[in-house]
Amino acid sequence: MSRIMITCPETGKPIYTGMNFDWPAIEPCVVQQGSLTCPRCGQVHEWRDREVFPEEDGGEA
Numbered sequence: 001m002s003r004i005m006i007t008c009p010e011t012g013k014p015i016y017t018g019m020n021f022d023w024p025a026i027e028p029c030v031v032q033q034g035s036l037t038c039p040r041c042g043q044v045h046e047w048r049d050r051e052v053f054p055e056e057d058g059g060e061a
């Protein structure tokens with residue numbers, strides 16, 4: 001499983017979107033767009049599928 005991340009445009013840091021997917025199996029229609037309240041800067045960021053990237057579980061988590 002990979003955690004679906006976006007990059008905070010304010011801080012340039014990765015943010016966890018709260019979703020997990022088996023990345024190779026991910027479908028473009030599954031992760032199309034969304035928004036979340038950024039834990040780093042407190043703003044709401046909207047994102048689209050091309051802006052997300054996977055972060056493997058098992059790192060610092």
Ligand SMILES: [Zn+2]
Nearest residue numbers: 008010038041
């Ligand atoms: Zn942010």
